[in-house]
Amino acid sequence: MSQTTRNLALPLIAAGQAQKHVTHNEALTLLDALAQLACLDRDLAAPPVNPAEGDRYIVAGPAPTGAWAGLAGQVVRFEDGVWAASAPRPGWIAYLMDEGALCVFTAAGWTGLGSALGGAASLAGLGIGTQADAGNPFAAKLNAALLTARAPGEGGSGDLRLVLNKEASGNALSLLFQKGYSGRAEIGLAGEDALSAKVSPDGSAWTGAWRIDPATGFVGFGAAASPGAGAPAAPVTAASQPGSPAIEIASHAATGAPEAVLRARIGRGTSSSPGALAAGDRLFTLAGRGYHDGGAYSGDAVSLGAYAEEGFAAGARGTAIEFQTTDLGSTVRRPVLRLRANGALELQPRAGVPAAGASAGQIVFDSTASAFRAYDGVGWQRLGNPVRFCAATNFDNYLAADAWTRVQFNEAAINGQGAFDAGTSRFVAPEAGAYLFGLSLGYRRNGTSSPAGFEARFRRNGVAEAGRCAVPAPVDGLGTLVLTAMLGLAAGDRVEVFARMRGADGYAAGAESQFWGHALG
Template sequence: MAQTTPHLALPLLAAAQAGKHVTHNEALLALDALVHLACRDKDLAAPPADPAEGDRYLVAAQTPTGAWAGLSGQIAVFGDGVWTGLVPRPGWLVHVGDEDAFYRFDGARWGGLFDGVRALRNLDALGLGTEAEAGTAFAAKLERALWTARDPADGGSGGLAVVLNKAAPGNAVALLFQTAYSGRAELGLLGEDALGLKVSADGATWRGAWRADPATGHLGLGALGLPGAPMARAPLHVAREGAGPGLCLDAYGAGPVENVIQTRSGRGSRQAPAPIRAGDGLVGLSGGGFFDGGSTDGRVTLRGIAEEDFSATAQGAGFVIEATDLGGTAPRPVVRMRANGALELVARAGVPATGTAPGQIVFDSTLAAFRGHTGAGWVRLSNPPCFRAATSYDNYVGAGAWTRVGFNTGLLNAQGLFRAADNAFVVPEAGVYTFTAALAFKRNGTNAPASLQARFHRNGVTLDGSRRGVAAPIDGVSTVSLGCTLSLAAGDLITVHALFTGTDGYIAAADSDFSGFGLA
């Protein structure tokens, strides 16, 4: 019959045993030592100098000394001035006070109770509520998961970071969202170091939603969202394929609604903005395109600009529309909506040679005039050419010879189209013109011409149908008046010529003039 209990090895009373109280007390002392087992320390290799009655120590040292010699791995209990070693059994637990930790005896050694939990860091796979499968080292079947930062009161920082790391830029690190285990969205570093989001309707075909450039922070939307696409060229860059809008803004409300894109511009920095100056841009829309061999930007632009230095009381601004001429590559302003409320066609030298169509209007700086296209050609819409010329002397005209009248004074010649040196009007542009002339007769001595005649010449050649005359002119009274309307080419010279028959005479300076203007 066993003399000790099978688990705690407590001594048992034997039949007819003498001194039963000794055995009984020994068992009670062992129970007192082992039940709710709590030791003061486990790191001593020799007994403490002044132990208290009932003190217990886990002798973890391999070769303890003094009264603990031979007690390695045992529970040393002090009582009645001596140390007693209690041999542990597998499964015993002990609380070590100075560490506030539990230890477990596995039959060979004492180990921390949670050493097995710490070993999770070396697991090949872990499943929570489900089984981890091959290729999926961690699997969890949950309703909800919470990650929360450790409070500073508990020794934490109050912050929380979830770190996902990859080995090289060409690898992927991502969060994959699925429906029925079929991919629908993937967010992360998708085979590059740019953060991106791609989405799928079927788990097979993926489309880029957005992608952030790690070098610039620019965000690309749409076609720029997939890895391998060009990086965004602006802080917000939208790329799409096919027809339709590239950017759509909706606005709703119970009353009047407004859909506005708001911009603000300033010199200086974001931390210390400075006032903008005249000519600075406030807002802009710019368009370009691709061509064989490359692409270009800003070939057509709508730009809002400051028209004065901004202050608290002066903030004049307007719009400028820029376009690029056919066959050209340099954009230029074509229309301005000025801060004073005026609409301005920006001047250009001449008119467009190509791309003309009915209804087009330009301001021709060469002619200082607005011109419009009729479908057949350009016509002047403003500042029509006009002149009135006189002669500063009585012009002698011999008998029987057509003589150019020497009009040499521009009474009205704002555009400089009457050329006094040639006594001629110079046509500035092709169009329809009308001319008038009045020639007064002055007698030369007692000569009495049979007639006074006059006509217009174009480039020195008679204009048919322009001749007029008067018979037997009276000195100081008779006048010949001319008038004609005709189509002319740019550069044509119009002059007035006179003829006396019978005898000679003069064209009187006092009452003679030559005038004309453009009609279209």
């Protein structure tokens, strides 16, 4: 029968043994040394110089010296002035007082308890400060936790990456934040591969806060973060319900004036090496689109933008603001208003006036008429550069007896809008409206001719207008015709002056003849 115990090799008292107390005391001494084993060090290969009674060490290998020779890896104790050794067995645990750590003896020798546990696998559960269960195989109840990277000097790389993995796209991989074990927020891959966050006031009703599309990296907020909302249309997309702003910026100040700023910052080149803006570069654009009955969203139908009016320099940064809209019945957006760098407000020219949507108070710049025009509730009225002319002739116009003859006015002293054509002696209405015309014709005799009368009238589009003027038996150098008429004209209508002599021929004196007119209102 063995004279020692199986595990700690404690000496056993033999039957009929004399001095049993010796064996008993030796066993107690071994128990005192090996139970609750705490060693001062495990890095020494030779005994310390002045050990204290009861000191314990784990002898470092591979070739210890002195009284520890041949005892590599064994637990030694200083007892009664000499060193005694005990060979460890697998599973022994010792506390290392100089390291403040536990180590365990395995077939490979003494190793840190943490490293030994690192080989553990298929644990059914692990609880830290609380009990793990089937629903939560890993559970921890604590007030703080720290994960830190192992530095290169500690055998690590300095990096730390926490990997979470799910089986398929339709599975969930998320962090769930709860209050009283009722969900309030969740971040992760919630049944798809898009990273999203959602919140809840009660753990039952959930609202999407933001969502990052995995294909584009575009971020959607609000309604654009809801499941099934589709991919965000831009790098940042904020969607809201009717009556609720998509984006709101709030500012409050305890002292001074509060200020809410939404700022765009641009430059040529790259973010690390920006370059100065050039004239025409856009500083920002706010644009609006709308869904139409063709089953898609329109292009940008309206916009507000700012651009550089000159190349940006330390002392020169001229900018302008531009509004663009789409005309009724059109799909093409165009500039309508600009606030220029010189402080001017500029209406953008358009050919003619709007064909639809006119209402009192509207103002446009009509490039066809080269003038500002305003709508007074009845029609478009010219505000500047009025249609007006005053024409003369530099020669005497011969008038045959009893024949209506067009008087040629070949010079225009005033010719607003270029409406009078000196080549044809005609006024051509550039736009519809009411016009006032006037003429004066001086009489000059042809030789001894004595006409019985001198007459003049206006013709519109070759047709004589009602009303004419006449001078009976005109006197050479004194007889003068004066006629005024107000005509309602359509755009393109022509007005000319015709005159005739009765009974004999004569002349419309060039030096004393004029044809004039202007638009009314």
